[in-house]
Amino acid sequence: MQMKGRVVAGLKNSVTKGDVDSCKAYAEKAIVLEIDAYEAIMTGCAEGMRVVGEKYQRREYFIPELLLSAEAMNAAMDILRPYVKETSDESVAPKVVLGVVEGDIHDIGKKIVRIIFEANRFKVFDLGKNVPLEMFVNKAKETGADVIGLSTFITTTLPMTKLLIDQLKKEGIRGKVKVILGGAAASRIFAEKIGADAYAEDAIEGVKKIKNLLKGR
Ligand code: B12
Numbered sequence: 001m002q003m004k005g006r007v008v009a010g011l012k013n014s015v016t017k018g019d020v021d022s023c024k025a026y027a028e029k030a031i032v033l034e035i036d037a038y039e040a041i042m043t044g045c046a047e048g049m050r051v052v053g054e055k056y057q058r059r060e061y062f063i064p065e066l067l068l069s070a071e072a073m074n075a076a077m078d079i080l081r082p083y084v085k086e087t088s089d090e091s092v093a094p095k096v097v098l099g100v101v102e103g104d105i106h107d108i109g110k111k112i113v114r115i116i117f118e119a120n121r122f123k124v125f126d127l128g129k130n131v132p133l134e135m136f137v138n139k140a141k142e143t144g145a146d147v148i149g150l151s152t153f154i155t156t157t158l159p160m161t162k163l164l165i166d167q168l169k170k171e172g173i174r175g176k177v178k179v180i181l182g183g184a185a186a187s188r189i190f191a192e193k194i195g196a197d198a199y200a201e202d203a204i205e206g207v208k209k210i211k212n213l214l215k216g217r
Pocket of ligand 1: 056201
């Protein structure tokens with residue numbers, strides 16, 4: 001296996017095993033070898049997390065293993081983040097309020113989204129995880145946001161997304177701000193059902209969908 005392949009596989013295995021030290025070491029190797037940082041995150045770390053999800057579903061892994069893997073992935077992302085290449089797109093940057101909905105603490109996907117949005121020169125207001133609806137609404141008003149990006153990983157908190165859209169209507173700002181959904185619990189069909197503007201499978205698709213939604217603005 002080529003050196004690059006070995007490092008990416010190392011990242012994947014380290015996330016799967018929840019080995020923080022080895023994850024950091026592979027992330028640093030990726031930088032030294034000038035491996036594309038986004039590729040290292042997606043084909044290394046995120047792939048490892050996908051395997052973790054499968055193991056959890058097969059009951060080979062439980063919450064403690066998930067937490068260790070999340071810690072390992074976060075450690076690698078901290079090292080790789082500054083090296084994610086910025087695009088040369090000079091068009092006006094969309095303002096995006098981003099967060100994980102109330103009741104949900106899965107924030108790894110959202111962290112990747114932030115990295116990729118910022119690499120595309122979007123202005124991101126990251127509200128973090130477990131974010132109450134009114135915080136999204138207030139931040140959107142305060143910043144004059146073009147988009148609210150909602151991350152949702154558990155089905156029990158999915159209804160929050162519909163409540164947010166209702167709230168935006170009540171406040172009279174639904175026409176000014178687009179709503180995009182992402183995360184394991186969301187889907188294109190669900191997004192259409194609740195009247196969101198878009199759903200994205202991953203961060204890159206999110207960038208494309210947002211640019212499309214704001215075309216001509
Ligand atoms: C790691 C993990 C955890 C960690 C989270 C750590 C952290 N800081 O994030 C911990 C251990 C805390 C955890 C807890 C729980 N978890 Co959990 N967890 C996972 C796991 C294995 C991986 C999630 C992840 O980080 N993936 C990695 C990222 C990179 O994934 P990604 O989806 O590819 O991300 C991309 C897209 O989603 C998209 N995207 C994401 N957000 C957004 C937003 C926008 C705007 C856009 C455009 C795109 C976008 O872009 C991302 C980057 O490209 C999933 C399994 C799964 N299949 O998702 C279960 C999973 C989500 N968890 C699950 C459950 C049930 C729980 C618990 C309820 C367990 C419990 N009994 O306590 C708790 C919930 C706690 C809570 N209130 O939130 C279930 C949810 C099932 C359901 N249908 O509701 C899953 C699906 C596992 C399963 N198969 O049962 N979990």
